[in-house]
Amino acid sequence: MxxxxxxxxxxxxxxxxxxxxxxxxxxxxxxxxxxxxxxxxxxxxxxxxxxxxxxxxxxxxxxxxxxxxxxxxxxxxxxxxxxxxxxxxxxxxxxxxxxxxxxxxxxxxxxxxxxxxxxxxxxxxxxxxxxxxxxFETPNWADGTAQMPDNGRPNVLISFGTTFQDQKSVLIRTMAAVETLPINVVVTLGPALADAKLPKIANVRVMAQASHDDIVPQCAAVICHGGHGTVLRPLKHGVPLVVMPMGRDHADNAARVEWLGAGVRLSERASSDRIKRALVQVLADEKYRENARRFAKRLAxxxxxxxxxxxxxxxxxxxxxxxxx
Structure with a gap:
């Protein structure tokens, strides 16, 4: 005043x-x-x-x-x-x-x-x-870039937020879910998980910081917690999602992804097998990518x-x- x-x-x-x-x-x-x-x-x-x-x-x-x-x-x-x-x-x-x-x-x-x-x-x-x-503001810590492998395999991004939400266990389960799939995976950590000790998996590259605007256009799918920016960036590029809400606005964003037909919603407690099946479903069924691309045009x-x-x-x-x- x-x-x-x-x-x-x-x-x-x-x-x-x-x-x-x-x-x-x-x-x-x-x-x-x-x-x-x-x-x-x-x-x-x-x-x-x-x-x-x-x-x-x-x-x-x-x-x-x-x-x-x-x-x-x-x-x-x-x-x-x-x-x-x-x-x-x-x-x-x-x-x-x-x-x-x-x-x-x-x-x-x-x-x-x-x-x-x-x-x-x-x-x-x-x-x-x-x-x-x-x-679509890019965080000031996300200054890394990532060139995904060009080996004919689908690229997938895994990201569970930049602030602490006790997300280490769901991240480890998700990394286990993709271990046997013929895909290339990038995991971005951000400040919340910067010091986390994670398993080493052959087809998974872990990055402490990287711009999703750089990575997402190279991807066939994204697995995330459902934060607004993390959800909207893939949709902006016509990339479908597997969303595992952990609180805040995550469940509401996930509901809208489902409504758009641009992805699948899972519980944050889902097993590695369940996560794997959901990702395979999103990658195999073209309707998810088509719906994501349709929405991307509307975002314009x-x-x-x-x-x-x-x-x-x-x-x-x-x-x-x-x-x-």
Whole structure:
């Protein structure tokens, strides 16, 4: 609030988790837009399944009832923080809220760092939600390159994230799954697994750091945990996936991969044999690659979405200036 008083912004754009910024914008009466780096994580929409459980798009009345009950439960979880939120609001002279997620109502625009085509073909033409397209930022540690072997065998990438999720055991099971297959495999570790002691396998190359933008176009499939960037990069290049969700947004991303027909979802506890069968299925059935390529073409339209989102932010300023005049 002190900085805004000095800077006098016409619009504030903030992350969807920063409720303090939302309160400051509300107190000042400054137009607010929220930007999430992947899927929308709050149960405030009814056109897509509630975030968290990894539900697919509702196809029946029972599915709709499931979604409604889940949204209600998630809202109650957030209300555990309502007393603290209202205490903070009182400190800046704002009235109390009935529910924690009512704080989101101050945002006039919500920008989602994903493709509407990925998010169950969500409607972009109405409401206050807009899709910017995936935010394909390359991590600053991913500076390595990898030239895959040119021996006629399919190339496969295995990646289970860059932050700690206790993923060593699933990685070792996955490496065992590919050991006897006639494929070339690259495993990227990132900071979370940089010091992990892993088995040495003849057809597996382990890299502490490497750019997926460099590796993925050379691959026939990717096995991953389901992080948003790790999923969207293969789809961007028309490469199918085997997704093994481990938490966070992983299950919801995996559900969308399934819905697109661009891959297979497995439990993170799946055995090496089960992982092997899933990978063979994705490599052997051309429909997965065809569906991934079909989606890749739709991703090319994301520039249109990002321009629309930028125009939305600009419109907040124009609208307020017109009202002031």
């Amino acid at each position: 002190e900085f805004a008083a000095e800077f006098e912004p016409d619009v504030i754009v903030s992350n969807e988790l920063l409720f303090g910024v939302m309160m400051a914008a509300e107190k000042r009466g400054t137009p607010l837009a929220l930007l999430t780096a992947n899927l929308w994580c709050f149960p405030t929409r009814e056109d897509v399944p509630p975030f968290g459980p990894g539900y697919t798009l509702a196809k029946s009345q029972s599915d709709l009832a499931r979604d409604a009950v889940t949204r209600k439960l998630i809202r109650k979880f957030f209300d555990a923080g309502l007393p603290d939120l209202n205490a903070a609001r009182a400190l800046v002279g704002l009235p109390p809220l009935l529910h924690t997620l009512d704080q989101l109502d101050v945002a006039r625009r919500i920008l989602i760092g994903a493709s509407a085509a990925f998010d169950f073909d969500a409607d972009e033409s109405s409401g206050r939600y807009a899709y910017c397209g995936p935010l 339209d994301c520039d249109v979405s990002s321009r629309r989102a930028a125009d939305w932010i600009a419109s907040l300023t124009r609208t307020d200036q017109a009202l002031a005049a």
